Amino acid sequence: MSDLLYFSEHTLQEASLIFMAVVYVIRIRWIMSFTATQERQPATGRGVEDPSKGKKYSLANIAMPWAMESSRTHPFFYIQFVVFHLGVVAAIALSFIIPYGPGLLDSSFITVLLQIFIGGAFIVGIMRLYRRITDVYIRALSSPDDYFSLLLLTVWFAFAFISIPNDISGGEGHLLTYFILTAFFLIYVPFSKISHYLYYPFARYYIGKSFGRRGVFPIKKI
Amino acid sequence: MKSERSHKAQKLIDRMGQKLTRQMVLSLTACVHCGMCTESCHYVLANPGDPTYAPAYKADQLRKFFKRHIDWTGRVFPWWVNAKSIYRDEELEKLKDIVFGRCTNCRRCTVNCPMGVDFATLNRMARGLLVHVGIMPEGVAVVSKEQWELGNQMGVLKEEYLETIEWQEEELQEEMEDPEAKIPIDKMDADIVYTINPREIKHDPRTILEAAKIFYAAGENWTMPSEGWDMTNFGLFSGDDDLAGACARRVYEQVERLRGKKLVMSECGHGYRSTRCEGPNWSQKDVEFEMEGSVITMWRYVKEGAIKVDKTKNTGSYTYHDSCNNARSCGMTEKPRELLHSLVDDFREMYPNRADNYCCTGGGGAMSMSEYRTDRLRSAKIKADQLKATGADYVVTSCHNCVDGLTDLIKHYNLDMKVRQLVTLTANALIVK
Numbered sequence: 236m237s238d239l240l241y242f243s244e245h246t247l248q249e250a251s252l253i254f255m256a257v258v259y260v261i262r263i264r265w266i267m268s269f270t271a272t273q274e275r276q277p278a279t280g281r282g283v284e285d286p287s288k289g290k291k292y293s294l295a296n297i298a299m300p301w302a303m304e305s306s307r308t309h310p311f312f313y314i315q316f317v318v319f320h321l322g323v324v325a326a327i328a329l330s331f332i333i334p335y336g337p338g339l340l341d342s343s344f345i346t347v348l349l350q351i352f353i354g355g356a357f358i359v360g361i362m363r364l365y366r367r368i369t370d371v372y373i374r375a376l377s378s379p380d381d382y383f384s385l386l387l388l389t390v391w392f393a394f395a396f397i398s399i400p401n402d403i404s405g406g407e408g409h410l411l412t413y414f415i416l417t418a419f420f421l422i423y424v425p426f427s428k429i430s431h432y433l434y435y436p437f438a439r440y441y442i443g444k445s446f447g448r449r450g451v452f453p454i455k456k457i
Numbered sequence: 458m459k460s461e462r463s464h465k466a467q468k469l470i471d472r473m474g475q476k477l478t479r480q481m482v483l484s485l486t487a488c489v490h491c492g493m494c495t496e497s498c499h500y501v502l503a504n505p506g507d508p509t510y511a512p513a514y515k516a517d518q519l520r521k522f523f524k525r526h527i528d529w530t531g532r533v534f535p536w537w538v539n540a541k542s543i544y545r546d547e548e549l550e551k552l553k554d555i556v557f558g559r560c561t562n563c564r565r566c567t568v569n570c571p572m573g574v575d576f577a578t579l580n581r582m583a584r585g586l587l588v589h590v591g592i593m594p595e596g597v598a599v600v601s602k603e604q605w606e607l608g609n610q611m612g613v614l615k616e617e618y619l620e621t622i623e624w625q626e627e628e629l630q631e632e633m634e635d636p637e638a639k640i641p642i643d644k645m646d647a648d649i650v651y652t653i654n655p656r657e658i659k660h661d662p663r664t665i666l667e668a669a670k671i672f673y674a675a676g677e678n679w680t681m682p683s684e685g686w687d688m689t690n691f692g693l694f695s696g697d698d699d700l701a702g703a704c705a706r707r708v709y710e711q712v713e714r715l716r717g718k719k720l721v722m723s724e725c726g727h728g729y730r731s732t733r734c735e736g737p738n739w740s741q742k743d744v745e746f747e748m749e750g751s752v753i754t755m756w757r758y759v760k761e762g763a764i765k766v767d768k769t770k771n772t773g774s775y776t777y778h779d780s781c782n783n784a785r786s787c788g789m790t791e792k793p794r795e796l797l798h799s800l801v802d803d804f805r806e807m808y809p810n811r812a813d814n815y816c817c818t819g820g821g822g823a824m825s826m827s828e829y830r831t832d833r834l835r836s837a838k839i840k841a842d843q844l845k846a847t848g849a850d851y852v853v854t855s856c857h858n859c860v861d862g863l864t865d866l867i868k869h870y871n872l873d874m875k876v877r878q879l880v881t882l883t884a885n886a887l888i889v890k
Contacts, residue, residue, distance in 0.1 A: 266486075271479040275737035276744070293573060304813055305493040305569040312493075316571075372501075375508030376490040376517065378539035380530070426530045428538075431572065434487040438573035441480045446568075449734060450788025454568065454812045 289447010322356020360389030585696025685711030694822030705736030726780030819862020
């Protein structure tokens with residue numbers, strides 16, 4: 236392994252992770268600096284009003300495709316969402332496995348599993364890019380950051396996929412690119428739409444708290 | 458010249474910074490432009506191919522100022538995240554047409570957003586920012602002024618209100634064949650203080666009589682206040698939190714003055730939401746007495762046997778339209794149905810329903826904004842199709858605004874259907890000894 240690859244896998248990743256963590260702390264402090272609206276009214280609704288139940292329902296929404304009409308009526312889109320995000324988790328995991336636990340990749344089960352998740356996410360990334368370019372509604376909403384973030388992730392998936400065997404016999408270029416992209420990704424994320432996962436629990440918590448208190452969540456379907 | 462920002466544009470930007478809450482900031486930052494909200498909007502469905510109706514697109518009209526002036530990436534690299542400031546009054550007018558004319562704040566997109574973005578609250582905030590600099594549809598300005606000045610949104614004078622109540626009291630005595638039957642005004646220590654929508658005084662006093670008949674039959678100890686009787690709140694529609702707080706406080710203070718035990722609001726979706734759910738927040742007042750929608754009061758009377766009803770008196774087939782404010786913002790979905798089941802034989806559910814129901818298309822104050830009527834009625838096709846599919850003779854709703862919105866679209870789309878409220882069906886089915 237070259238010094239450059241070692242630096243990319245370790246020092247660069249660690250520095251990027253620390254940078255991201257610091258920026259995220261600043262970001263969360265910024266969000267918390269805005270006053271949260273307090274609900275003063277007594278609970279209302281259909282007799283099941285419970286803010287804690289509403290919060291749990293709201294946060295679990297991600298795993299309940301039947302809960303919202305928008306995901307219920309587009310199951311294929313929901314599957315894409317699941318595949319894409321599993322791919323993100325797998326590609327992030329890979330960036331830790333290669334430098335800190337390469338022995339795990341000796342297991343063909345883990346290798347194939349990572350390939351399935353990351354390969355699937357790459358395909359979904361291409362589909363999402365196509366959709367963002369061709370769908371008149373999505374195109375009208377999209378900013379350069381929307382395109383770039385998706386493109387960045389899709390390319391990152393591609394290099395993660397070919398880096399899975401952690402094989403440098405044919406050269407280090409693919410691994411080097413994957414780790415440099417990972418470092419860039421970590422630095423770029425807090426400033427882009429990709430940081431949505433940071434806001435997700437907060438946004439869903441507050442909407443769940445309010446709708447739970449008002450008996451709207453859990454939504455009753457008949 | 459971009460650097461020359463108009464006074465109003467500057468005021469709007471300054472105001473935005475003052476009005477942001479944590480929930481709003483999260484709604485402004487969390488959107489990933491996934492487009493999942495798009496098909497939840499009746500405006501989009503009725504105007505296929507036009508992305509400017511999409512909820513996320515509409516929310517972005519506010520989000521771009523937020524990004525440009527408050528969020529970090531947009532302040533440094535505005536073009537990268539579509540962050541833009543606002544400079545000219547013409548841009549404010551364009552924003553007005555979007556936030557008032559292309560959204561009824563029905564919150565259907567909110568419950569369909571995987572990220573938990575509350576689009577309707579953002580839209581209401583954008584309305585409030587525009588109102589702050591005097592930019593709003595004429596109807597909104599007129600109604601807001603009347604609610605500020607007279608305490609009700611239809612310009613009803615106190616004499617007119619009291620005369621109408623007196624007239625309905627005479628009708629009550631005649632129908633009940635009881636000269637002692639009363640619609641009490643300002644009675645102290647009543648169990649219920651009943652508040653109404655001024656539309657009932659102005660256009661539909663029959664519903665006051667119907668409510669009075671139900672209270673009479675139940676032997677209720679009730680009263681109506683001579684002041685602060687309008688439980689509607691145009692601040693919900695205009696986004697003016699000051700007006701919203703003043704309206705809510707006015708009602709609460711009358712209940713306190715009369716030492717009433719419970720405040721009951723007649724069937725009005727936005728009135729119920731404003732007074733029961735949002736009012737304590739807007740007025741920053743902890744309300745000590747109980748608050749209840751009249752639908753729940755009627756449901757309680759039937760359930761507890763305080764009144765007897767005969768469902769055979771309500772002939773024909775019925776469906777139920779969930780008011781957005783009742784269902785999606787206050788969770789009132791089951792009791793109206795339970796009450797309706799006790800009042801009619803032939804009930805046909807509408808699909809989708811409850812929190813997934815489509816807006817009557819007259820919500821968010823749309824009925825007062827005549828300049829957007831064409832767009833509103835074109836978008837009402839979604840609701841018209843939904844109503845038609847039930848094959849019902851009557852659509853029942855618990856909202857005065859929905860009554861007007863539905864009546865308008867039924868006429869426009871030539872549907873063979875009539876609109877009824879639960880109070881009418883309950884009063885009609887009453888068995889009075």
